[in-house]
Amino acid sequence: MADFRTEVFQNEFLSDGATDVHAIVTVTSSGAGTAATSSGGIAELVIIDTSGSMSGPNMDAAKYAAQVAVDQIADGTWFAVIGGSHVANRAFPYPNAPVAIVQMEPGAREEAKRAISYMRPSGGTAMSTWLRLADAIFAEVPQVAQKHAILLTDGRNESEPRGELSSAISAVTGHFQCDARGVGSSWEVAELREIATALLGTVDLIRNPADIAADFKALVNESMSKGVADAELRVWAPQGAQVLFVRRVAPTVEDLTARRTEVNALTGAYPTGAWGDESRDYHVAVRVASKPVGSEQLAARVQIAVGGDVLASGLVKARWSDDSSLTARINPEVAHYTGQAELASVIQEGLAAKASGDEATATVKLGRAVQLAAETGNEEATSRLRRVVEIDDEEQGTVRLKRNTDKLDEMALDTASTKTTRVRR
Known part of the structure; x- marks a missing residue:
């Protein structure tokens, strides 16, 4: 059984009349074990774009990467491989096989790699069909608690009606997790971000086809290391209070507010997906009724629950004071991650405006992104921004747009916009 613990960072002192309470809750898991031994086991799918645009180096590299991924899947894991174009096809188990998904063992591993070698590029791109087929395959193993997919494409979703992809994403949300990757510069960041956000995964750019294999290897190894299939963050707030938002803020920014499900009248649950031995930070904001100076109140109780059992809990407090030396303090964790969340937003908005x-x-x-990156010590974001803008003054956020920027540099900035730096403690 994994051990979870929570730490709460906040300035609990509020000025007279203040109502909003902010806290950063760090959740740390240890002793999670591996996915192969987790309750219910694991299922892993590899989804490769086989549309016509993949012809050449992209297809060769993708096939090799898929074979590398298959080599990383632990024996006993349920797995399958999908080839996706304007339709989705099961590459392994073979389309004429009596089953849609099999457990990994040496013979299946070699046959899957052989099947991958037969994949050929043709047709268009309709990712909704890829996701729906993945969902149908995962449904064949309802006993499996942890379901994960890797999706790779090099193009835009151009072979189906507008809105079909969003409809499919909505239909499969909560059924499995998915990490989405784009190779080259012809795919749409917003499309893969929509997939990864809904399916609790990551989105990233692979500049060079030769790097696909290393990325796939890392993704599968990470998936295999997660011994807790699913956990939820629960937030209790007192009668009359309002949960303003719940965001994961490290290692990436993700707003979970709209993903709330009701546990009871005062408690909401927010999905966090599978866990290995790791630490994540969450920003919780709650609005409570103002109370007289000197009053104290529990503003929220934040818990981590697995299988309905609460494994760790942290308290968010509110204390009203007329001492400005207490109420004016900005908690460094809250300040840091507020800046990181805004950084992600302004990068995406700035690139959209430029486009x-x-x-x-x-x-x-x-x-503003340059200014925030400097304030929060996000040197990686600053480095990526320098490829898109000329920086005259970091502190003031004075920049000039570069002309003829490499589209890959803009896409790299966009995909990495939600990656955060941890606060130094």
Whole structure:
């Protein structure tokens, strides 16, 4: 059984009349074991774009990467391979096989690698069919608690009606997790981000086809290391209080507010997906009724639950004071992650404005991004921003848009926008 613990970081002192309470809750898991030994086992799917645009180095590299991924899947794991174009096809088990998914063992591993070698590029791109087939395959093993997929594409979702992908994402949300990867510069970051966000995964750019294999290897190894199939963050707030938002803020920014499900009248649950031995930070904001100076109140109870059992809990408090030396303090963890969340937002907004030709808005947004990256010590974001803008003054956020920027640099900035730096403690 994994051991979870929580730590709460906040300034619990509120000024007279104040109502909003903010806290960073760090959740740490240890002794999670491995996915192969987790309750209910694990199922792993590899989804490869086989549309016509993948012809050449991309297809060769993707097939090799899929074979590498298969080599990393632990014996006993349920697995299958999907080839996706304007339709989705099961590459392994073979389409004429009596079963849609099998357990990994040496013979299945070699036959899957052989099946992958037969994959050929043709047709268009309709990712909704890929996700729906993945969902149908996962449904063949209802006893499996942990279900994970890797999806790779090099193009836009151009072979189906607008809205079909979003509909499919909505239909499969909560059924499995998915990490999405794009190779080259012809795919749409927003499309893969929509998939990864809904399915509690990550999105990233692979610049060079030769790097796909290393990325796939890392993703499968990480999946195999997660011994807790699913955990939920529960937030209790007192009668009359309002949970303003719940966000994961490290290692990436993800707003979970709209994913709330009711545990009871005062408690909501937010999905966090599978866990290995790791630590994540969550920003919880609650609005309570103001109380007289000198009053104290429990503003929230934040818990981590697995299989309905609460394994760790942390308390978020509120104390009203007329001492400005106490109420004016900005908790460093809250300040840091508030800046990191805004950083992700302004990068995406700035790049969208630049793409639409609105250079004035792009300059303002990306200038603010430079300022926030400097304030929060996110040197990686600053480095990526320098490829898109000329920085005149980091502190003031004064920048000039670069001309003729490499599209891959813009995509790298976009995909990495939600990656955060941990606060130094």
